[in-house]
Structure formats: structure tokens, C-alpha cells
Amino acid sequence: MSLMNLFRRSSAGSATAARDRLQILLAHERASINGADFLPQLQREILEVIRKYVQVDDQRVQVKLDSDKNLSVLEVNIELPAVTDRRAAR
């Protein structure tokens, strides 16, 4: 299964139609269990970068972090206004 299908499937059935969505997955697999986990800090900086390109409403950002011994997975889901909305808001 390609990643395209994965994302397509995960967003199927969502209610709203007129919004763009941005999904970010960060996975850090550590060879040593002593490795520092920098994903939470990274997440904040990546959100700052995204804000340069699109308007992000903090209330429409969902962040989930799963961690175990050697693997951390950070999932960030952002709902963006659709392009037509963004133009109307200017």
C-alpha cells in the first residue's frame, strides 16, 4: 500500500469539505536506548515554519506523541482554511 493511499484512507469520511488538511508524521528510531528524543522540540519549530506558508489556527492543531524504548512517533494534524477561504479573509 502506498503512502498516498494511507493518507487518502485516513481522511476519508471526515465531515468538513472546504478545508485543506496538513498531516505531519515524524518518526525517530533510535539505535541506542540512550538517544535523546528531540521530537517535541522539533514539532514546535516545524509548526513555526509552516506558519510562514499558511495561516494556522492553534485550535485546529492536534498533536499526538507515541514513545517507547527505541521509537518515537509524533503525529501533527492541522486543518487549514481552504484556498478560497484564505483569499476571502484578506
Added chain:
Amino acid sequence: MSLMNLFRRSSAGSATAARDRLQILLAHERASINGADFLPQLQREILEVIRKYVQVDDQRVQVKLDSDKNLSVLEVNIELPAVTDRRAAR
């Protein structure tokens, strides 16, 4: 299937043992087909952010972009030196 399992599965069977891996997936689902696709620019800036935290060897970065009408998926795979290697290199 959880995302943890997805990443775990995708990295199983890889040859090298002593490296950390960082995988980044960015999916932009556009409500309008006229929406600008900013993932390629975003990718460059995200790599810059990651370089603040870890040493990234350009030769160990794989980037793949899949795009169609309403969905773009950017996949970045980075092999990092394991923590012990990074310490040894200082």
C-alpha cells in the same frame, strides 16, 4: 494498525544496526485543486530545523514527493549516526 507499528514494520529488515533513523511524512490534502503546493519549500526549511538538533549527512537523506490532484505526500528519510557515533565524532 497504529502508526507505531507502521514505522516499526517499514524499518524491519534494514541492514545497518548502529544508526538512528528519522522519517518525516508530510501530507497536504487540498480542498481545492487550485491550492498551492508548498511541500517542496517546506521540506527544505524542515531539514534546516532538523540540522539544529542532529548532524545530517546530505548523502543519507532520501526525499520522495507524490502528488496528484488534491493530495501531495512528501516522504523524507534520514539516516543519522547513532548517539555513540555522534559522541565519538566530537
